[in-house]
Amino acid sequence: MATITLDTRHFLDHISLDCVIFGFHDNELKVLTLQIKTTLESALPGGFLKKDETLEQAASRVLKERTGLDEIFLKQFKVFSDPSRSNENPQNPLAVDPKLPYNFEFFNKRFISVGFYALVDFTKVKPAPDFYSLEWQWNNVNEPVKYIIDHRNIIDEALEVLRLQLRHQPIGYNLLPDRFTMPELQKLYETILGRELDRRNFQRKIHSYKILNKLGERKKGGAHKSPFLYEFNLENYQKALNEGLNGTW
Amino acid sequence: MATITLDTRHFLDHISLDCVIFGFHDNELKVLTLQIKTTLESALPGGFLKKDETLEQAASRVLKERTGLDEIFLKQFKVFSDPSRSNENPQNPLAVDPKLPYNFEFFNKRFISVGFYALVDFTKVKPAPDFYSLEWQWNNVNEPVKYIIDHRNIIDEALEVLRLQLRHQPIGYNLLPDRFTMPELQKLYETILGRELDRRNFQRKIHSYKILNKLGERKKGGAHKSPFLYEFNLENYQKALNEGLNGTW
DNA sequence: GCAAAAGTGTTAGTCCTACACCCATGG
């Protein structure tokens, strides 16, 4: 497993970004994190801004490098600028492990971090070896895991924005496999919202958005009545993204 | 009129902030801007981040310094990071006027700017002399004024976020005088939304939020039937801010 | 007393909510 080296000369000082990468699996909303072995804490994958790119390009590059995914839903949601969140903070294990192969002068400064959140298809993510050879891990968003610095807070804020997005935009295309069932989509909504929804009303509402194509087939193999399979109608989905939905979840 | 000098030693490199300061006057939504005499362009008031403060503190400080206002509604809404928006851009008149009393080495770098928007009471703003002795000016948001760099875009994005805010949170406390009439509040909503609302449905909806105290008096002096005066019920207003409204404007 | 603006009320339609019922599948 090769360690990717990190040449800090191309990066702007003081500015970083952190990605909250949401995935959906086993009826749970999960966040892709890095496990820090020395302290057993989790950290969000982050990155830095090259001198000739926008933050969006940087976030997209970081995600591509680390998850292999391209063209996924990616959005900045807040800047975290508390002076105490810098890497000089001894709570940040990246700042205290001298064995890590990076440029201390660059890292041990105050960082303003732009938070991005991404929605990805859990099954398609193949995390690349981390810069620091940390281990990748999918954490359940609600699990009381210990995170470095303010990463717990960054996740919570991302989740709140995601919930808001749910009210105005369709969601799911990036989080679900290409073909899925109505109960699966409903589970996704319920998981994000943190509460149960009525099965029948959910179907009616989703159908009223006209963002789904019903496929002839049904999902077989499970017990009980087999549900229909759906795929997203990308044209209408995109239109709904642009125009908004005005829903009341 | 004294020129405020700008000691750049306390600021972080590469990071700035721009404020879209909304005010409401003459039934128009206005933005507080600086007029650049040489090119007749407008610019948003901006500032920099001190080494020991958060972005929110910096924005609050900048607003206090420049408008005299304290404890106003202030919120970051987006980061603008296009590499071409730097001060090296010859379109930025701040970069090309050698008479201006500032540290060129600091300014002529690439800047990532965090956009804030503020809601202020038009009548209470007393703009302080600008660092560069530029002139203050209230621009109508829709007026086709020429702005430096990407400031037109920053305003448009702020307006969009403001419209979204309207759907989930009460608005007006920061934009209207302490006592106001229902038609004035309605005009504010109509101006932000860019469309007309039904007078009677508006009243009912606003009242359902229970964020207003009806005062006994009426506003006199104008022609026609005199409208009642209202003030915001701050306790409920604050509660509504925290809990959200779920409106459909 | 007339025009314009503001206060109050009503009604039809839409949307949300909360249910009941039937059907398919595996054990």
Added chain:
DNA sequence: CCATGGGTGTAGGACTAACACTTTTGC
């Protein structure tokens, strides 16, 4: 054949949108 989950339908209530009527004020 029964337990469980999935597909479809319907009635009640809340909320919205559209509109009518009355009241106040300045000219």
